[in-house]
Amino acid sequence: xxxxxxxxxxxxxxxxxxxAGAASVLGLNLPRLLRADESRTTDAAADACIIVxxxxxxxxxxxxxxxxxxxxxxxxxxxxxxxxxxGVRFGEHLPKLARRMHLTTLIRSAHHxxxxxxxxxxxxxxxxxxxxxxxxxxxxxxxxxxxSVLGVQRPPTSAVPPHVLLPFITKxxxxxxxxxxxxxxxxxxxxxxxxxxxxxxxxxxxxxxxTLGPDIDPAxxxxxxxxxxxxxxxxxxxxxxxxxxxxxxxxxYDLLTSPAVRDAVRVDREPARVRDGYGRNIxxxxxxxxxxxxxxGTRVVCVSWAPDANATWDTHGNNFTKLKGELxxxxxxxxxxxxxxLHDRGMLGRxxxxxxxxxxxxxxxxxxxxxxxxxxxCYSLMLAGGGLKGGYVHGASDxxxxxxxRNPVTPADIVATVYDRLGVPPxxxxxxxxxxxxxxxxxxxxxxxxxx
Numbered sequence: 001x002x003x004x005x006x007x008x009x010x011x012x013x014x015x016x017x018x019x020a021g022a023a024s025v026l027g028l029n030l031p032r033l034l035r036a037d038e039s040r041t042t043d044a045a046a047d048a049c050i051i052v053x054x055x056x057x058x059x060x061x062x063x064x065x066x067x068x069x070x071x072x073x074x075x076x077x078x079x080x081x082x083x084x085x086x087g088v089r090f091g092e093h094l095p096k097l098a099r100r101m102h103l104t105t106l107i108r109s110a111h112h113x114x115x116x117x118x119x120x121x122x123x124x125x126x127x128x129x130x131x132x133x134x135x136x137x138x139x140x141x142x143x144x145x146x147x148s149v150l151g152v153q154r155p156p157t158s159a160v161p162p163h164v165l166l167p168f169i170t171k172x173x174x175x176x177x178x179x180x181x182x183x184x185x186x187x188x189x190x191x192x193x194x195x196x197x198x199x200x201x202x203x204x205x206x207x208x209x210x211t212l213g214p215d216i217d218p219a220x221x222x223x224x225x226x227x228x229x230x231x232x233x234x235x236x237x238x239x240x241x242x243x244x245x246x247x248x249x250x251x252x253y254d255l256l257t258s259p260a261v262r263d264a265v266r267v268d269r270e271p272a273r274v275r276d277g278y279g280r281n282i283x284x285x286x287x288x289x290x291x292x293x294x295x296x297g298t299r300v301v302c303v304s305w306a307p308d309a310n311a312t313w314d315t316h317g318n319n320f321t322k323l324k325g326e327l328x329x330x331x332x333x334x335x336x337x338x339x340x341x342l343h344d345r346g347m348l349g350r351x352x353x354x355x356x357x358x359x360x361x362x363x364x365x366x367x368x369x370x371x372x373x374x375x376x377x378c379y380s381l382m383l384a385g386g387g388l389k390g391g392y393v394h395g396a397s398d399x400x401x402x403x404x405x406r407n408p409v410t411p412a413d414i415v416a417t418v419y420d421r422l423g424v425p426p427x428x429x430x431x432x433x434x435x436x437x438x439x440x441x442x443x444x445x446x447x448x449x450x451x452x
Contacts, residue, residue, distance in 0.1 A: 044154070044423025045451075046352040046386030048294040048301075049146065052287060052335065054357035055122065055170050055179075055306035056313030059372050060380035061363060061401045062091045062323055065108050074363045074400045077320045085391040093328035096336035097382075102391040103339050103348070104384040105450045109395025109404035112411050114359070115376040118309035119172040119179045121358035126181030126302075128415030128441040137177025141432075142185030146418060147300030149440065151191050153424045158297040160260045161194035166301070167286045169195060171308040179309065182302060186432035193302070200267050200285035210262050264296035265289065274341070279333040287334040291341055294351055299422075305331075313357055317369035331355075339384055352386030352421050356414070363400040378403050381414070386421040389452040409447055416444030 061067060066080040066089055080089035083101035090098040114121040117135030124130045127143040147163030156162050169178045184191035198205055267275065267289050278284040283305055290301035306312040315322050335355055342348040360379025361372030378397045384390070395407035416426035419441065426441040 049352040051302040058357045060360035064380035123181040125411045128412035138180040144187045148184035148191045150299040156297040160297045162299045163193040165193040166196035170304045264292045277337040284334040317371040319371045348385040353384040356381035412444030417446045420446035
């Protein structure tokens with residue numbers, strides 16, 4: 001049984017920080033960035049999870065499930081290449097990942113009901129809850145993200161955020177609302193992820209929110225906390241909003257007085273060859289940062305690969321040009337480097353990795369500039385680590401990649417598998433902020449065939 005231990009207590013205790021007054025009095029900017037909480041631990045095959053979410057819908061036919069014998073309007077421009085597992089082929093622009101297929105579980109039979117609304121499909125894939133075509137932004141009554149649940153059920157054993165989202169809060173279209181599925185929903189804002197919105201590839205990458213202001217040294221910070229400890233009647237919040245503010249402020253204090261996260265975000269300390277391997281771009285360096293955060297003790301890191309739903313993997317036009325010239329080389333470098341890094345550091349066994357998007361792309365190439373459109377009826381995703389089988393393919397699609405032909409699975413099954421590997425029962429009953437009991441993933445079943 002893995003048990004969490006309390007975070008070491010600094011000079012100003014958590015309770016005193018909870019009683020502290022407004023964040024501005026303490027010189028804090030972090031609370032508006034921070035969302036997290038803690039509760040208990042349980043048995044688990046994995047201690048952490050990295051989700052690389054290919055937001056917009058990656059083309060399964062051009063990546064993980066090529067159909068070289070299909071008609072030209074289906075098979076497309078890319079040729080298949082062998083992988084490290086005999087008989088399994090990828091698209092030609094994933095050569096590095098192909099050489100690491102033996103480390104992964106590939107699922108080729110995912111499907112769900114949401115085809116048009118990116119937001120609803122993302123929500124379905126990340127939470128296991130399918131609300132049909134009801135799109136729109138994130139809502140306070142949403143079901144919680146995996147990282148938010150882990151923050152409650154398996155809080156970190158050191159002063160790090162349990163759940164981190166980077167490098168974007170992905171919008172539902174440029175200028176649209178934030179997509180659902182990434183946040184705490186009915187668990188409350190204090191359990192939202194720490195959001196990192198800066199580019200880790202930038203020469204001056206830093207998180208000033210994780211440092212005290214220039215006029216606040218630790219002794220002065222301690223004194224201000226003591227001074228403001230009595231603000232409010234007995235230090236008790238007046239309502240739920242103030243309770244959220246107090247909980248967030250306490251988390252902010254933990255991060256500001258602990259070096260763990262400040263050290264983890266120092267991607268500049270990585271050797272140049274390692275950074276080059278991940279790719280010198282915002283996504284490659286975000287995946288590298290995800291590895292560093294997990295190594296520091298964060299439970300779940302989600303890398304959302306798009307500033308908005310239409311910006312990257314939503315290849316309605318120029319599918320092959322964009323995949324070949326930009327998306328696949330970047331993804332191939334980042335994904336293969338992450339697997340190598342975790343394997344070489346002895347972390348892959350206890351770290352679950354998920355490479356996935358909200359759906360795939362149409363088998364038939366459209367007439368709008370050689371693109372593929374949304375296709376929820378069958379798509380692929382890749383898992384690795386966390387006690388899952390290496391070199392295993394679960395399920396299959398039909399001859400044109402249109403429908404599952406064997407062992408179909410749903411997002412709820414995939415999310416249930418992730419929870420199961422992380423030691424959280426998928427049928428766990430959790431309560432919303434009104435005390436109503438809700439089952440975590442009521443219709444998802446862990447995919448037992450994937451377990452090594």
